[in-house]
Amino acid sequence: MSELTERIMEISGADPRKCMKCGKCTAACPVAGEMDIKPHQFASCLAKGQSDLLLSSNTLHKCLSCFACVERCPRDVRPGRLIDAVRQCVVRARGQAFLTPEEIPELLDDELPQQLLVSAFRRYRR
Amino acid sequence: MKFSYYPGCTLKNKAKDLDRYARACAAALGIELIEPDDWQCCGGVYPLGKDEIAPKLAAVRVLADAAEQGNQLVTVCSACHHVLKRVNDDMKNDADTRERANRYMDLQRPYTGQTGVLHLLEVLRDRVGFDTLKEKVVNPLTGKKIGAYYGCLLLRPGDVMTLDDPENPRVMEDLIRALGAEPVVYPYRNECCGGYVSLGDKELTGRMCDRILESAVGFGAQMLLTACPLCMYNLRAHSDLPVYYFTELLAEALGVKEAAQ
Amino acid sequence: MQKIGVFVCHCGTNIAATVDVLRVVEAAAKEPGVVHAQDYPYMCSEAGQALIASAIRDKGLTGIVVCSCSPRMHEATFRKCAERAGLNPYMVEIANIREHCSWIHKDMEEATQKAIILARAAIAKVHLNTPLAAGHSQVTKRALVIGGGIAGIQTALDIAEAGYPVDIVEKNPSIGGRMAQLDKTFPTLDCSACILTPKMVEAAAHPNIRIFTYSEVERVTGFVGDFTVDIRKHARSVDMDKCTGCGLCQEKCPSRKTPDEFNRALGTRSAIYTPFAQAIPNVPVIDREHCIKFKTGKCGLCQTVCAAGAIDYTQSDEIVSEKYGAIVVATGFDTIKLDRFGEYAYDQSKDVITSLELERIMNAAGPTGGHLERLSDGRMPREMVFIQCVGSRCSDGRGKSYCSKICCMYTAKHAMLIRDKYPDVNVTVFYIDVRTPGKNFDEFYRRAVEQYGVNYIKGQVGKVAPLPDGRLRVSGSDLIDGKAVEITADMVVLATAIEPDPSARRLASMLTASIDTNDFLTEAHPKLRPVESPTAGVYLSGVSQGPKDIPETVSQAGACAAKVIGLLAKDRLTTNPCTAHSDQLLCNGCSACANVCPYGAISYEQREVNDHGVRGERRIAVVNNALCQGCGACTVTCPSGAMDLQGFSNRQLIAEVDAICR
Structure with missing residues (x-):
């Protein structure tokens, strides 16, 4: 297993080898259509040790962490945790954040709740 | 009935309604809510990484404070509730998190997850009781067809949140019924609104909200009810349907809305 | 002093690839009492057994140790071999150097050392073996089948055809089970009722089959060959002998809103009902929970319209107690x-x-x-x-x-x-x-x-x-x-x-039959004894043992019947002599052993005891040897050391441990 795959397993605490390849995660995901690598493919890639492929996937910022995949997975693989762990590996590297403070002002509007900014910052950068 | 009460940052700002109506309703129902001193933002999202400890500490502080007061901890914001309940679950069941958090925190007494975390909806259901609540309603919302919108954070993951059946919940429907209105059950009430993705991709959250709204309207909802400021923001941005915090309609039914304003 | 022979098997390469068989022979030969030691590629083969038999005869062996596979595999083989050569079969001990040694170790030196130690322990035990004689018990030549679906019906028919009486107990008002609910069956698409109904009719008409519907097993006592079972016949409120099955009562019944179980609650039925048209027996039951007469005292319409006078509101549950030699569980899903x-x-x-x-x-x-x-x-x-x-x-x-x-x-x-x-x-x-x-x-x-x-x-x-x-x-x-x-x-x-049907769990505990984490009944061996429960005299048929379709269920039902017939064909059963017995001088009647006995084999008697010259009455544990399965739970529980197991006595076990630790 590569060092990266190992780190992903450790951060996520989830085990992609439990996956029976049913695809229910992708079926349950409300944004699977937007993802270049689908949730079930995340589990599959990790089980095969092909974690490098995942680092540049747009799935990392499409995933909403809504846990529909986690709730409905029949094998307790918790794909949402796997995706977040890959995201962590990316944003923890220097200069790899998906969001910078400079971008924020033009994204704001009067109604936007603080919670949204906090959440986005927590997910998109270290 | 006395609880520690964690409002959370958004309720002090953009979601003041959610907070003030919650306090007014609690008072009307004889529930004492005590806000701890110097609480901090819970972080908005639960840190999923097993190795993350710092982002959980704000939640641990509030939980430990409630434990010191001997109170259970009540919140109304879906996101805060989600973070507090899951961090608490870690403190109770994950030895590694428990040890490391306690080492950082330097508390008077070690905290081991003993605080019960409750959403106000759980207090209404399990402590007040919807039958009792119904008796206290002075302005029944008769004739209103209301769709409850749960979103994702309130219910999932079901084994930790334990608020309701994560796939077919009913607590808000029961609340709506107790307030004299007619609940509209629609299948997308537990699907995500798009959450924080709306910061960068309003088109995507728009499509997600459309599906939810289409379903709610299709089944006859005239208005929606939510417990989450972020859901409120996303739904309102894409809907002609009025969206309310559950505390606002509760305050209206209990006859304390105007006083709260 | 015993004269002991040691026989070490290669099992092809199963043992010999990991254990140096010749060194085991050498080491065993040096043990006290060993007068003969040899190896052979396949000790279980006819030639291997001949070697053992001739060594017993030629050297006058009084005990033998076979170092080979698990005793579950070939203990019976070698005991029979010894018996043929004139040696008491209980003077044979197996040292398991395959499953317990060669298969689980990789290092030859370590495995060989372990095999030698295992052989030594078995030799130490044989020194203390005594010839044992198996007892006998009677066989009641009647079988009980619990569950009247296709599994139960087929098992009952096959047993009945062999000439033995069978009772079927079914909790629903009719036999037929799940198969009766199916429309067509795979892989031939024939109509389910068309192939099931003839079997139901055949079972009902068979002179060797009695059917108790609307009945449940309430209590089971006894043991293989001699079970006593209490069957609760729920009050049907309809006289089986008088009813003609005309169906008028069901037509007229004003209570019609009960969810129809047979139609998976997709429709409703009357309070007096037969679950489906081909029901056997074609006699309705009154569902007292939903019957207006039973709920309010008013109504009684069914009684009024019944020309045969079969409606009887005064019926009560009846307990039938019957003896059986074998019990089949076919409780379905x-x-x-x-x-x-x-x-x-x-x-x-x-x-x-x-x-x-x-x-x-x-x-x-x-x-x-x-x-x-x-x-x-x-x-x-x-x-x-x-x-x-x-x-x-x-x-x-x-x-x-x-x-x-x-x-x-x-x-x-x-x-x-x-x-x-x-x-x-x-x-x-x-x-x-x-x-x-x-x-x-x-x-x-x-x-x-x-x-x-x-x-x-x-x-x-x-x-x-x-x-x-x-x-x-x-x-x-x-x-x-x-x-x-x-x-x-x-x-x-x-x-x-x-x-599995929820009734399986309760039944398993009544039968002391083991059950897995999913509540499926466990077979005695997943490959070699798939239709027998580890509890003697209890057999498994259909989905109660694990998911299966109709063809497989029918095959298994036949296999199950064959096993039951094999049992009932015996006039008497050989009992296992390795049973517990209590030393009445040591027993203080504390009940600890009876509390742990899973077979209900221990009871107590007041006995006159001569304790150091003082005559007195004492409460003493007594073991029913026919019930005791020799599990040994009582021997380790007994605080005074009064319980001991024949063939596995405390002295023998200590001798084995000593030999291992030497």
Whole structure:
């Protein structure tokens, strides 16, 4: 297993080898259509040790962490945790954040709740 | 009935309604809510990484404070509730998190997850009781067809949140019924609104909200009810349907809305 | 001093590849009392056994040790061999140097050392062996079959045909079980009732078969060959002898709102009812919970209209006590509850149904008269979706971790039948894997795809969402295309996992039969004794043992009957002499042993005891040797060391431990 795959397993605490390849995660995901690598493919890639492929996937910022995949997975693989762990590996590297403070002002509007900014910052950068 | 009460940052700002109506309703129902001193933002999202400890500490502080007061901890914001309940679950069941958090925190007494975390909806259901609540309603919302919108954070993951059946919940429907209105059950009430993705991709959250709204309207909802400021923001941005915090309609039914304003 | 022979088996390379067999022979030969030691490639072969027999005769051996495989495998073989050569069979000990040694070790030196130690321990034990004689017990030549579905009926018929009396106990008002609820059966698509009803009739008419319907097993005592069973016959409120089965009572009954169990609650039935037209016996029962007469005292209409005078409101439950030599468990299955699978909207839409409900809808005697229609509005569906593995292969705690085995085939059957009868209906099946091991099974599934145009999509469904127009949006995955798919369906059918009937658990504890974590009854050996429970005299038939389809159930029912017949054909049974006995001088009657005995073999007697010259009465444990299975739980529990096990005495075990630690 590569060092990266190992780190992903450790951060996520989830085990992609439990996956029976049913695809229910992708079926349950409300944004699977937007993802270049689908949730079930995340589990599959990790089980095969092909974690490098995942680092540049747009799935990392499409995933909403809504846990529909986690709730409905029949094998307790918790794909949402796997995706977040890959995201962590990316944003923890220097200069790899998906969001910078400079971008924020033009994204704001009067109604936007603080919670949204906090959440986005927590997910998109270290 | 006395609880520690964690409002959370958004309720002090953009979601003041959610907070003030919650306090007014609690008072009307004889529930004492005590806000701890110097609480901090819970972080908005639960840190999923097993190795993350710092982002959980704000939640641990509030939980430990409630434990010191001997109170259970009540919140109304879906996101805060989600973070507090899951961090608490870690403190109770994950030895590694428990040890490391306690080492950082330097508390008077070690905290081991003993605080019960409750959403106000759980207090209404399990402590007040919807039958009792119904008796206290002075302005029944008769004739209103209301769709409850749960979103994702309130219910999932079901084994930790334990608020309701994560796939077919009913607590808000029961609340709506107790307030004299007619609940509209629609299948997308537990699907995500798009959450924080709306910061960068309003088109995507728009499509997600459309599906939810289409379903709610299709089944006859005239208005929606939510417990989450972020859901409120996303739904309102894409809907002609009025969206309310559950505390606002509760305050209206209990006859304390105007006083709260 | 014993004269001991040691025989070390190579088991081909199974043992010899990891254990240096010759060194084991050498080491054993040096042990005290060993007068003969040798090796052989296959000790269990005829030639190997001949070597043992001639050594016993030629050297006058008084005890032997065979170093070979597990005693579960060949202890009986070598005991018989010894007996033929004139040695008491209980003077044979096995040192398991295969499962306990060669198979689990890689290092030859270590494995050889361990094999030598195991041989030494067995030799030490044989020194203390004494010849034992097996006792005998009688066999009651009657069998009890619990459950009257196809498994129970077939088992009973096969036993009855061999000439032995059989009783069937069925908790429902009629025999027939799940198979009676099915419309067609795979892989031949013949009508279920057409092939089941003749069997039901045959069972009912067979002179050797008695059927107790609306009855349950209440209590079981005794042991193999001699069980006593109390059967509770629930009050039917209808006299079986007088009723002519005319059906007028059911027609006139004013209480008609009870969910009809036979139709999976898709319709209603009267309070006095027979579950289905071909019911056996064709005698109704009064469901007292829903009967107006029993609830309010008023009504009595059925009694008024019954020309035969068969209605009897005063009947009460009756307990029948009967003796049996063998008991067959054939309690079958039910589908799991779907309340933890809200994403499939089973509780949110009438048009999301289980496969078993579809069987009733497709059946001419079902709630829609066999017409395929939506239960919400009676319209015919145009677009149907089947979802497989609902609750099966589910290890997240919501469903069952096992494969229910029958769903792939019945789903193909449903899809094919619908496409055949209603060619305009589109049928899509979401599957994870299509599992069709069985004669003509894969061909059957392929026919659904190739001839009937059923659309199979590899991928699970994530959500079924009812739409305002009454249709259902099915969101699934297409793993071959690597994308999410959506189908707007009129009806969704869930291939719901099956689980053992809830009665199995209670029954297993009554029978002291073991049961697995899923509540399936455990077989004595998964490969070599698949229809026997580890509890002697208890046999397993049908789904109570594990998921299986009708062909497999019928085969297993036959196998089960053969085992029962084998038992009942014996005039007496040899009992295991390795049973516990209590030393009345040491026993203080504390009951600790009886509390741990899983077989109920220990009772107490007041006995006159001479304790150091003082005569007195004492409460003493007494072991029923016919019931005792020699498990040894009592011997380790006994605080005063009064309990001991023949053939595994405390002294023998200590001698083995000493030999190992030497």
